[in-house]
Amino acid sequence: MEKIEQHNCFSGVQLVYKHLSEVLKCSMNFSIFVPAHEEHEKLPVIYWLSGLTCNEQNFITKAGAQKYASEHKVIIVAPDTSPRGADVADDAAYDLGQGAGFYLNATQAPWSKHYQMYDYIVHELRQLIDQHFSTNGKQSIMGHSMGGHGALVIGLKNPELYHSISAFSPIVSPSQVPWGIQAFTAYLGADQQTWKAYDAVELVKTCQVQLPLLIDQGTADSFLQEQLKPELLHQVCVEKNYPLTLNMREGFDHSYYFIASYIESHIAFHARILRG
Numbered sequence: 001m002e003k004i005e006q007h008n009c010f011s012g013v014q015l016v017y018k019h020l021s022e023v024l025k026c027s028m029n030f031s032i033f034v035p036a037h038e039e040h041e042k043l044p045v046i047y048w049l050s051g052l053t054c055n056e057q058n059f060i061t062k063a064g065a066q067k068y069a070s071e072h073k074v075i076i077v078a079p080d081t082s083p084r085g086a087d088v089a090d091d092a093a094y095d096l097g098q099g100a101g102f103y104l105n106a107t108q109a110p111w112s113k114h115y116q117m118y119d120y121i122v123h124e125l126r127q128l129i130d131q132h133f134s135t136n137g138k139q140s141i142m143g144h145s146m147g148g149h150g151a152l153v154i155g156l157k158n159p160e161l162y163h164s165i166s167a168f169s170p171i172v173s174p175s176q177v178p179w180g181i182q183a184f185t186a187y188l189g190a191d192q193q194t195w196k197a198y199d200a201v202e203l204v205k206t207c208q209v210q211l212p213l214l215i216d217q218g219t220a221d222s223f224l225q226e227q228l229k230p231e232l233l234h235q236v237c238v239e240k241n242y243p244l245t246l247n248m249r250e251g252f253d254h255s256y257y258f259i260a261s262y263i264e265s266h267i268a269f270h271a272r273i274l275r276g
Contacts, residue, residue: 001132004029010070011036014060023116023124026088030079030125031056034133035070042136044274045129046267047121048078049154051145052179053099055080059144062256068264072271077129079121081147083114095179096186102174103150104198106187115187118198122154122161140270142166144259145223148215149174152200152233159209164273166214166266168259169221172233173201179227204236213237213244214269216262218252 005016012035021028037043046069048059059065059078069076082088082101089110091097106115129135140163143151148170155165174180175195184195196202217230224230230246237244252258 001128005031009033009066012066012070014066016056016060019128021083021120021124023120024083024114026083026085026114028080028084028120029056030077031060032078032129032133033060033066033069033076035073035075037073037134042134043073043075044138044140044271045075045077045135046270046274047126047139047141047151048076049103049121049141049143049147049150050078050081051143051147052081052095054147055099058256062260063263064260065263065267068267072267074267074271074274075129075133075135076267077125079125082117085114088114091186093182096183100146100183102146102180102183102187102198103154104187107194108187108189111187117150118154121150122158126161138163138274140164140166140274142168142266142270143170144168145228145254146171146179148172149180149198149200152213153198153203155211155213156200156203156207157197159207159211162211164212164214164270166216166269168216168262168266169218169223169228169254170200170215170230171228172230173199175199175202176232177227177229201232201236204233204240204242207242210242212269212273213242214247214266215244216247216249216258216266218249218254218258220251221254223254
């Protein structure tokens with residue numbers, strides 16, 4: 001790994017690293033905030049997954065999470081949202097290709113060569129963090145929009161790895177909204193049965209282990225009605241008696257102003273469970 005940024009921040013340090021990903025077959029950046037801790041103390045990790053068009057920088061420069069991560073003594077890791085590079089497949093649209101990995105393993109050409117973001121987050125990056133940083137083997141996951149979708153799917157599919165899940169303005173059922181239909185058709189193909197493996201609404205129907213789940217959604221979000229549809233997840237969670245807390249925040253939009261307003265409660269939610 002190559003360290004490309006280091007900044008003292010509150011009582012910890014904000015870092016950005018570059019490394020060659022074997023899974024994605026390209027160079028990748030990730031950010032990691034490490035709070036002050038004793039020399040031999042091991043800390044839990046919260047993974048943050050960002051949304052469309054974002055990279056590893058958006059969360060660390062806009063969310064204001066470092067203060068609360070320091071207070072709760074949790075590491076926060078924020079990776080890029082897709083593979084990157086001149087030889088990585090891309091599309092002119094902002095919601096497909098680079099910056100829009102959707103946290104899945106693509107099966108269709110030309111995407112399948114590099115777009116294996118699910119395996120990157122669940123396996124390669126997690127192992128890299130545990131190898132190089134003072135972690136205790138406990139982790140939770142959260143995200144925003146497309147990254148909220150990623151956090152829901154990855155947490156629901158891997159309850160043995162993660163202790164809790166949270167999301168801001170997540171795409172809860174990509175199979176039923178334009179963003180997801182476009183991405184899933186391109187990355188996974190036309191067989192919609194294969195889409196269910198990356199659809200939180202479908203996963204809640206069949207999951208055997210229930211992790212605590214927190215979602216915050218702004219009522220003034222311009223994507224709420226067409227792309228996000230939190231009522232779909234709420235309905236299936238009620239049917240399956242799944243422990244969902246869904247907060248509809250009056251007047252908030254889709255931006256990082258919203259995230260910054262409630263990130264403290266999300267970090268506290270995860271830290272309480274990770275240290276329980």
